[in-house]
Amino acid sequence: MRGYARFVDDHHLTVANHTRVRFGRAVIATGSSPSLPPLLRSAGDRLIVNDHIFDWDELPRAVAVFGAGVIGLELGQALHRLGVRVLMFGRNHSVGPFTDPEVRAYATRTFQSEFYLDATAEVRAIERVADGVSIRYVHRDGGERTDTVDFVIAATGRTPNVHKLGLENLSIALDGSGVPVFDRETMRCGDSNIYIAGDVNNDVPLLHEAADEGRIAGENAARADGPQPIRRRAAIGVVFSDPQLAVVGAAHNSLRPDSFVTGAVSFEDQGRSRVMLRNKGLLHLYADRKSGRILGAEMAGPDAEHLAHLLAWAIQCQLTVAQALQMPFYHPVVEEGLRTALRDANARLTRAQADTRAA
Amino acid sequence: MRGYARFVDDHHLTVANHTRVRFGRAVIATGSSPSLPPLLRSAGDRLIVNDHIFDWDELPRAVAVFGAGVIGLELGQALHRLGVRVLMFGRNHSVGPFTDPEVRAYATRTFQSEFYLDATAEVRAIERVADGVSIRYVHRDGGERTDTVDFVIAATGRTPNVHKLGLENLSIALDGSGVPVFDRETMRCGDSNIYIAGDVNNDVPLLHEAADEGRIAGENAARADGPQPIRRRAAIGVVFSDPQLAVVGAAHNSLRPDSFVTGAVSFEDQGRSRVMLRNKGLLHLYADRKSGRILGAEMAGPDAEHLAHLLAWAIQCQLTVAQALQMPFYHPVVEEGLRTALRDANARLTRAQADTRAA
Numbered sequence: 001m002r003g004y005a006r007f008v009d010d011h012h013l014t015v016a017n018h019t020r021v022r023f024g025r026a027v028i029a030t031g032s033s034p035s036l037p038p039l040l041r042s043a044g045d046r047l048i049v050n051d052h053i054f055d056w057d058e059l060p061r062a063v064a065v066f067g068a069g070v071i072g073l074e075l076g077q078a079l080h081r082l083g084v085r086v087l088m089f090g091r092n093h094s095v096g097p098f099t100d101p102e103v104r105a106y107a108t109r110t111f112q113s114e115f116y117l118d119a120t121a122e123v124r125a126i127e128r129v130a131d132g133v134s135i136r137y138v139h140r141d142g143g144e145r146t147d148t149v150d151f152v153i154a155a156t157g158r159t160p161n162v163h164k165l166g167l168e169n170l171s172i173a174l175d176g177s178g179v180p181v182f183d184r185e186t187m188r189c190g191d192s193n194i195y196i197a198g199d200v201n202n203d204v205p206l207l208h209e210a211a212d213e214g215r216i217a218g219e220n221a222a223r224a225d226g227p228q229p230i231r232r233r234a235a236i237g238v239v240f241s242d243p244q245l246a247v248v249g250a251a252h253n254s255l256r257p258d259s260f261v262t263g264a265v266s267f268e269d270q271g272r273s274r275v276m277l278r279n280k281g282l283l284h285l286y287a288d289r290k291s292g293r294i295l296g297a298e299m300a301g302p303d304a305e306h307l308a309h310l311l312a313w314a315i316q317c318q319l320t321v322a323q324a325l326q327m328p329f330y331h332p333v334v335e336e337g338l339r340t341a342l343r344d345a346n347a348r349l350t351r352a353q354a355d356t357r358a359a
Numbered sequence: 360m361r362g363y364a365r366f367v368d369d370h371h372l373t374v375a376n377h378t379r380v381r382f383g384r385a386v387i388a389t390g391s392s393p394s395l396p397p398l399l400r401s402a403g404d405r406l407i408v409n410d411h412i413f414d415w416d417e418l419p420r421a422v423a424v425f426g427a428g429v430i431g432l433e434l435g436q437a438l439h440r441l442g443v444r445v446l447m448f449g450r451n452h453s454v455g456p457f458t459d460p461e462v463r464a465y466a467t468r469t470f471q472s473e474f475y476l477d478a479t480a481e482v483r484a485i486e487r488v489a490d491g492v493s494i495r496y497v498h499r500d501g502g503e504r505t506d507t508v509d510f511v512i513a514a515t516g517r518t519p520n521v522h523k524l525g526l527e528n529l530s531i532a533l534d535g536s537g538v539p540v541f542d543r544e545t546m547r548c549g550d551s552n553i554y555i556a557g558d559v560n561n562d563v564p565l566l567h568e569a570a571d572e573g574r575i576a577g578e579n580a581a582r583a584d585g586p587q588p589i590r591r592r593a594a595i596g597v598v599f600s601d602p603q604l605a606v607v608g609a610a611h612n613s614l615r616p617d618s619f620v621t622g623a624v625s626f627e628d629q630g631r632s633r634v635m636l637r638n639k640g641l642l643h644l645y646a647d648r649k650s651g652r653i654l655g656a657e658m659a660g661p662d663a664e665h666l667a668h669l670l671a672w673a674i675q676c677q678l679t680v681a682q683a684l685q686m687p688f689y690h691p692v693v694e695e696g697l698r699t700a701l702r703d704a705n706a707r708l709t710r711a712q713a714d715t716r717a718a
Contacts, residue, residue: 207690233687306665309694310672313686317676327672328592331566335668 006166010193013166025193025221028180029214030165032158032199040066043152044128050075050155059084060150064135068095068119072155073111073241080115087147089121089137096245097237099253100298106282107245107300116140126152160200170194177202185229187217195221206237234316235296238305243267243281246308249296249315252286260286260295261352263321263345267301270337278302285311285321285341289352292320297341303334310335321345365525369552372525384552384580387539388573389524391517391558399425402511403487409434409514418443419509423494427454427478431514432470432600439474446506448480448496455604456596458612459657465641466604466659475499485511519559529553536561544588546576554580565596593675594655597664602626602639605667608655608674611645619645619654620711622680622704626660629696637661644670644680644700648711651679656700662693669694680704 003016013021034049041047050071061084065076068090080086088111095111098104111117122138132150139145162178172189173181179202180189187195197213199205212233220227239245267273267281281301287294297311314324321342329339362375372380393408400406409430420443424435427449439445447470454470457463470476481497491509498504521537531548532540538561539548546554556572558564571592579586598604626632626640640660646653656670673683680701688698 208688231685233685236687236689238689238692303662303665305689305692306662306668306694309665309687309689309692310669313669313672316686317678319676326590326592327675328595328668329567330595330597330664330668333597333664333668335665 004164006164007169008166009169010171023193025195027187027214027217027221028162028165028194028196028200029198029217030161030200032160032202032205034154035157035159036154037066037156039123039126040152040154040156042126042128043133046128046133046150047152047154049153053079053153061085062087062132062147062149063151063153064089064133064147064149065153065155066123067091067155067157068111068117069155069157070097070237070239072153073239073245075153075155076115076117077111077241085149086115087135087137087149088115088117089123090117090119091121093119095119096239096241096300097247098245098298099247099251100284103252103282103284103298103300110243110280110300111241158199158205160202162200175202183229184232185216186220186227187213188220188227195227204235204237208233234312236308236312238308240305243278243300243302244304245300246304247296247298248308248312249294250286251296252284252298255286255295258289260289261345261348262286263341263343263348265337265341265344267334267337270334270340272332272334273302273337275332276302281337283307283337283341285338285345287321287345287349289349289356292322292349294319294321294324294345301334301337307334307338310338321349363523365523366528367525368528369530382552384554386546386576386580387521387524387553387555387559388557388576389520389559391519391561391564393513394516394518395513396425396515398482398485399511399513399515401485401487402492405487405492405509406511406513408512412438412512420444421446421491421506421508422510422512423448423492423506423508424512424514425482426450426514426516427470427476428514428516429456429596429598431512432598432604434512434514435474435476436470436600444508445474446494446496446508447474447476448482449476449478450480452478454478455598455600455659456606457604457657458606458610459643462611462641462643462657462659469602469639469659470600517558517564519561521559542588543591544575545579545586546572547579547586554586563594563596567592593671595667595671597667599664602637602659602661603663604659605663606655606657607667607671608653609645610655611643611657614645614654617648619648620704620707621645622700622702622707624696624700624703626693626696629693629699631691631693632661632696634691635661640696642666642696642700644697644704646680646704646708648708648715651681651708653678653680653683653704660693660696666693666697669697680708 005013005015007013065072065088068088076086076088095104095108108119118140125136127134132148133152134148136146160179172192172194180196182189182196187197195217197217198210216230237247263285265283268279273279283299285297294315325342329335364372364374366372424431424447427447435445435447454463454467467478477499484495486493491507492511493507495505519538531551539555541548541555546556554576556576557569575589596606622644624642627638632638642658644656653674684701688694
């Protein structure tokens with residue numbers, strides 16, 4: 001059966017306003033849609049999202065990218081490198097997937113050396129004009145500027161598709177965005193018969209996570225003996241920019257300030273990175289001050305996608321910094337940069353533990 | 360004190376034939392030297408080893424590389440790609456670091472599609488001639504051929520520097536090559552006061568292993584309370600060719616045939632590898648039939664250096680195939696190729712275990 005479904009109550013929904021369906025359990029997997037801030041709508045037919053770019057037969061002369069997150073950076077940098085003039089407008093200093101202020105600042109400077117990027121942009125007016133879209137904004141140099149671009153690309157995030165589902169007719173709790181509150185190990189909404197999987201739940205909008213969620217939700221919804229919690233994988237996020245960006249495990253801003261130490265490495269003087277002429281990057285690694293366990297990392301740098309897998313696996317295996325240092329590191333490899341960060345973390349753990357004993 | 364040292368007995372050595380030294384414990388760390396088969400010596404002043412190549416101011420027209428191991432492949436392929444005509448002569452089907460016949464055959468075909476490589480070469484004569492070196496050999500097509508090259512590059516392995524040390528004056532056991540028999544967790548030769556570290560011990564001639572060995576040997580030689588065994592890192596070897604080659608953990612030929620299953624993946628149809636236009640490669644992963652533990656892997660393929668670290672760490676953490684499949688795999692990444700091999704191994708383990716129960 002195909003059609004738009006709406007919940008009527010905890011055990012009924014209507015499909016396409018004509019068919020009523022009684023259900024025992026339901027899985028919500030309605031995905032998300034690009035979120036378009038009202039300001040951008042003035043760009044009219046020249047307002048596009050990432051999907052549209054792949055329909056282009058030729059490249060525009062100039063674009064304004066709104067949003068300096070994962071999608072904004074990947075597409076904006078690629079277009080810049082293809083010769084398109086790129087203006088990128090971000091908000092709240094947010095660049096890429098970072099929550100660590102130093103790593104974020106490093107990435108911001110790196111991308112700023114390549115194209116115009118304002119991570120705290122003030123855009124005053126957007127107007128559809130004859131030859132494109134006119135944008136009036138406060139330039140990073142402080143002056144007001146008006147620039148004309150061919151397209152405005154909205155990379156301003158996505159909104160879960162929850163608003164036309166009649167969720168208000170269900171006896172489940174919704175969060176401030178109208179998204180059901182759910183358990184990420186069972187995908188069940190409270191104690192209800194409703195499950196929710198994929199981007200619609202506004203948790204981690206990533207292919208491999210959505211695949212896990214679909215399986216967990218589907219299996220649990222179908223089980224006769226009630227839902228079983230499934231241990232989720234260590235978090236990993238990668239941005240395929242240059243340098244690549246990655247976050248793994250616990251985000252920096254989710255950690256209690258005095259509970260961890262940070263081990264750092266710059267890739268600017270890292271041997272292999274220099275040989276490859278790709279020596280740009282900074283990795284911060286967070287380790288639990290008490291147990292020495294690796295908790296998470298945020299990084300920009302060469303081959304970050306691979307270091308991210310190594311670290312995510314290490315985090316899921318609950319390795320301590322000392323145990324990770326017992327693992328093999330070949331030569332010459334970027335993994336030796338990770339080893340430098342681990343050694344730095346190790347030294348800080350030793351000092352922190354000495355301080356604790358002295359106190 | 361600097362000078363060539365020779366052992367006189369278990370507690371004395373002479374340095375440069377004039378100074379006699381009494382020692383409590385000694386560490387042998389004399390390295391290795393290129394091994395030059397007698398046949399190659401006819402190339403006279405045109406016989407070189409890898410180190411010499413980096414002194415060249417200009418590239419020769421043609422070279423013959425003897426040996427298709429790690430050094431031979433890295434240099435031979437690089438020279439070929441720089442426009443030098445390369446003839447590569449190997450022995451015993453040996454190509455790269457492989458012991459798995461299928462992975463070795465795959466790598467052989469891959470390099471053969473790029474330059475002349477005979478892994479079971481029959482070279483009949485080498486002669487220094489006016490304009491270079493003349494080489495008479497049986498071509499892979501079956502016919503005898505004579506070719507003239509500018510240089511003969513010996514990539515025929517290295518020999519431990521043990522033969523002038525007076526080891527015969529020590530009461531330690533030597534193996535068939537004259538190398539002391541030692542314990543790789545203490546670096547001690549038998550129950551003696553002699554320790555041996557680095558390439559001289561003919562074990563794993565790799566920087567990171569030699570660094571570990573030096574530290575273990577030095578610390579144990581200096582300890583008052585006798586040598587302490589140190590757990591060694593999981594084995595890892597990488598060849599920086601294109602595609603890269605790598606071996607980790609237990610070599611295929613070190614495993615008892617009925618004790619393991621092989622999980623395989625070809626990188627020819629692997630998503631990310633195709634996107635990068637680097638879709639060449641084959642990975643074989645070995646898992647213990649009983650415990651499901653990952654034992655080792657041999658692979659040619661894109662970013663093999665990084666997959667090798669991931670696998671070596673997993674092996675050192677004693678992960679089973681099932682546990683590895685619970686780890687995160689991002690999208691789109693070459694690690695998803697590794698996941699395919701893990702799933703293949705998992706299916707084979709399930710069948711093998713069902714067979715065992717049925718038997």
